[in-house]
Amino acid sequence: MRIGVIGTGNMGSLLVGALIRSRAVKPKFISVMNRTKEKALILKRKYHHLSVLTSPNEVLQHSDLVFICVKPDQFFPLLDSLRGAWHPSQVAISITSPISVRQLEQLIPCQVARVIPSIVNQSLAGSTLVTFGTEITDIQKSKLWALLSHFSHPIEIDEETIRAASDLASCGPAFLTFLLRKMIDGAVSTTPITQAQATQLTTEMISGLGKLLADGTYTLGELQKKVTVKGGITGIGIEVLEQENHDTFQKLFTETQKKFEEDRKQIDTAFNHGEH
Ligand SMILES: NC(=O)c1ccc[n+]([C@@H]2O[C@H](COP(=O)([O-])OP(=O)(O)OC[C@H]3O[C@@H](n4cnc5c(N)ncnc54)[C@H](OP(=O)(O)O)[C@@H]3O)[C@@H](O)[C@H]2O)c1
CATH class of the missing domain: 3.40.50.720 (NAD(P)-binding Rossmann-like Domain)
Structure with a gap:
């Protein structure tokens, strides 16, 4: 072809x-x-x-x-x-x-x-x-x-699903990278770890995580459960994330849907203007 x-x-x-x-x-x-x-x-x-x-x-x-x-x-x-x-x-x-x-x-x-x-x-x-x-x-x-x-x-x-699917599959890498960088900044600003070390550890972690998910070792749910020991350090961290981010992604998807509707209206106008 x-x-x-x-x-x-x-x-x-x-x-x-x-x-x-x-x-x-x-x-x-x-x-x-x-x-x-x-x-x-x-x-x-x-x-x-x-x-x-x-x-x-x-x-x-x-x-x-x-x-x-x-x-x-x-x-x-x-x-x-x-x-x-x-x-x-x-x-x-x-x-x-x-x-x-x-x-x-x-x-x-x-x-x-x-x-x-x-x-x-x-x-x-x-x-x-x-x-x-x-x-x-x-x-x-x-x-x-x-x-x-x-x-x-x-x-x-x-x-009907194209925007949400694109948010996850195409915008997702940018969303997750933003969160990972926030995680690095948080570690650097509150603990003695250096930016370089925190960046290296986070990059290697996300690359390993991708491989675990790709080879089907764990589902997302299994993976979270495996690492989170009740009452342990990960659990404490998850509680903070839960409190601080409980509706972050609902807001994100609401806003991306709104922007998509605006973009579609502009496209419809351009489309009708050309009398296609
Ligand atoms: N970025 C993403 O992650 C992503 C993911 C999925 C889908 N998309 C979609 O992919 C599309 C392109 O995005 P992009 O990030 O690749 O944009 P981009 O980097 O700006 O690429 C668009 C290219 O098209 C060229 N172009 C414009 N008019 C042309 C014409 N008449 N004839 C030939 N070439 C022309 C531009 O040339 P010049 O060099 O002269 O400007 C530019 O190189 C967008 O619709 C976007 O929504 C993007």
Whole structure:
């Protein structure tokens, strides 16, 4: 399968790297294009055999499956410029959560799907969140699923759940990193441990924790129970966390849902403005 990537910023570059390093696709079957060419040339220097093209149109001409990896506000002008350039046998993949699959189908006259990646896919792990369009064939679904399975665990997600799922799978690494850094700061500001030592211990702990969960040694619940001895030190720490954070995540998900609704309204306005 020939893969095209339009937009080689954070996520487009991550996807290209994951596809190549997981051996899902050979570089010679990948064509990339970015508005600022230098970003695409960085990938070319890393993976010599991929092609850097100069226009989105050219990418469409050389690809069976095209990942569109631009930001939501860059999406509609790009798609407008590609009207009439798609072939019905092609598959277009958007990685942008507030643009619904229904809207994609109205904008792009070929088979479509939405795939939300996560920064953890860079280590060929974690989930990708997949929503198929109504016109995509079973063969193309299987091909896409197999492609994503090389570097992630694809999970089918519907339109209602996409924000919460993206919060957990894609924003989750940032949320957890924030909490880990708070934990380090707390240790450094109240005990004699140094920043460097606290950072090293925390980084090694989270990496080991990931491995324990990945190999199925424990579930999250079992793991917490295993470490928490009643009346012991961990239990005291958990009590503090319970008191201080009892509704932190309810608030977080309420706020991200609100922001998502705002983003969706903006997308709907842009979509209707273009009378798609
Ligand atoms: N960041 C995450 O963890 C994450 C996770 C899941 C999904 N997403 C979604 O991924 C999408 C991209 O995010 P990102 O973080 O990768 O953004 P980014 O780093 O800004 O990348 C967007 C790239 O698209 C290029 N571009 C814009 N318009 C273009 C056009 N008409 N033709 C070709 N290239 C064009 C930009 O080029 P220039 O260099 O000229 O600006 C830029 O390199 C967003 O919709 C985001 O919601 C992000």
